[in-house]
Amino acid sequence: MLALGLSIQFELFFIYLIPVFILLWLILKPKFPGPKNLFYALITLLLVLSSMIATEIKFHFAGISSLVSAGSLVGGSQNFDFLKLFSLNILPQYKNLDMVLGIIAVGLLALKPNKRNLFILVWFFSPALMLVLGAHNAPWFMIGRPAAAIIMGSYLISKLKPNFLIVPVVGLIIYANCLAIKADYGQGQTFLEPDKSAILSKQIAVMDYTYAKSQGKDFAIETVTNPLYINAVWAWNYDWYFPKYGYKPTWLGGDQLPPYNTLKKATGKEKYLFLIIDETPRIPPVYTQNATKNLKKYGKLLEEKSFDGLTVMTFQTQKF
CATH class of the missing domain: 3.40.50 (Rossmann fold)
Known part of the structure; x- marks a missing residue:
């Protein structure tokens, strides 16, 4: 609860982590904490968020209300392709592979709905909750998705048979990424680059x-x-x-x-x-x-x- 509270304090958009937390709880079904632990957790969350809660009350929940119209308030909308990350992180030169690789990776994980696979799927798709409100020129809330995509891609590679194919495939991926870095070096925007x-x-x-x-x-x-x-x-x-x-x-x-x-x-x-x-x-x-x-x-x-x-x-x- 401390980490959740601090995340929301640092960036209000991370309030979307609350429904993600609830979703993970419902899917993974961990042991429910005792009344004492639950009380301490909620008190910790409220204490960390106390200044923000007081501010929201004072200004009639203006911050929370602004999230509903985030797409129109801050610079218009953007389109985010969730499955594009697979080709960007595996074979950047072949852009059309994103849909195929994404569907295969998601499908294989969904076919085995154990806690590990469900956690990765929720991790990868959870930012979609924010896109319901419209994009808002704050793409850093998706910063964790590439790691999830790489893990899902690694899962695909681990299923290759026979095993000796894994080495050339990984080598090909490394080579393709090096070519992409060389081609695009210096052309992208530094992530979270401060304004001039x-x-x-x-x-x-x-x-x-x-x-x-x-x-x-x-x-x-x-x-x-x-x-x-x-x-x-x-x-x-x-x-x-x-x-x-x-x-x-x-x-x-x-x-x-x-x-x-x-x-x-x-x-x-x-x-x-x-x-x-x-x-x-x-x-x-x-x-x-x-x-x-x-x-x-x-x-x-x-x-x-x-x-x-x-x-x-x-x-x-x-x-x-």
Whole structure:
């Protein structure tokens, strides 16, 4: 229960592990714990999740509700081919083998429904529960599936007869994977690669730019960066960096609660307004469009400059 609670705390999407846990319990039918152990397990889970539960109650379960519309809220849908992993991990050059290998592997495991086989099948297919809600540009929740696919592929190889065929087959698989690595090396995306906007040197360059562009005059900022609507990054950055210039900008966005309220609200006397935009594809364009439209009500766009991960739009105030 401790591991389950920590997983959900780290990433809300992992709440899907609860029905997976229940499904495994129903399929594998382990010995039911005694009342004392069950009580301690539930108390541990509740304690670990206590802060998250309190937050959900305070905000009327907004986080849980957002899961229902995850596909429409964060960047649209994606298609995930569950059986494609077999060809990717066994013979990458032969893409059409994925369906055949997948069906054979799943079929052989299902024909012998012992606890080992059932566990691997649940492991492999459990992320499908999240796809019921729609894909959400968070494919890392499927990170464990390749290991399950490799185990299932290994099971297929172990059934080869006569046994001497296993060595050349494994050799062929290793050779095919080496060719695929050589062909695709450097072309893929680093898994969980941090956004370019998260690099401190680029954030400092943005702050230097806003101070230089404002020429010592008061200015306000608005941001379309992660986390959306919460000025965590830039409130912190300007709070520790402002001594270099002697003053802080004001904040043009929505009201901020402590500790994110280190920038005062814009007064309308600022000469320049800056919109700082994260270029990550994980933020849908509609948020940038709305913020730009809002700032155009108050000022005239002078310049738009990219910092390779962050874009800054400079406005000169005309009215507030």
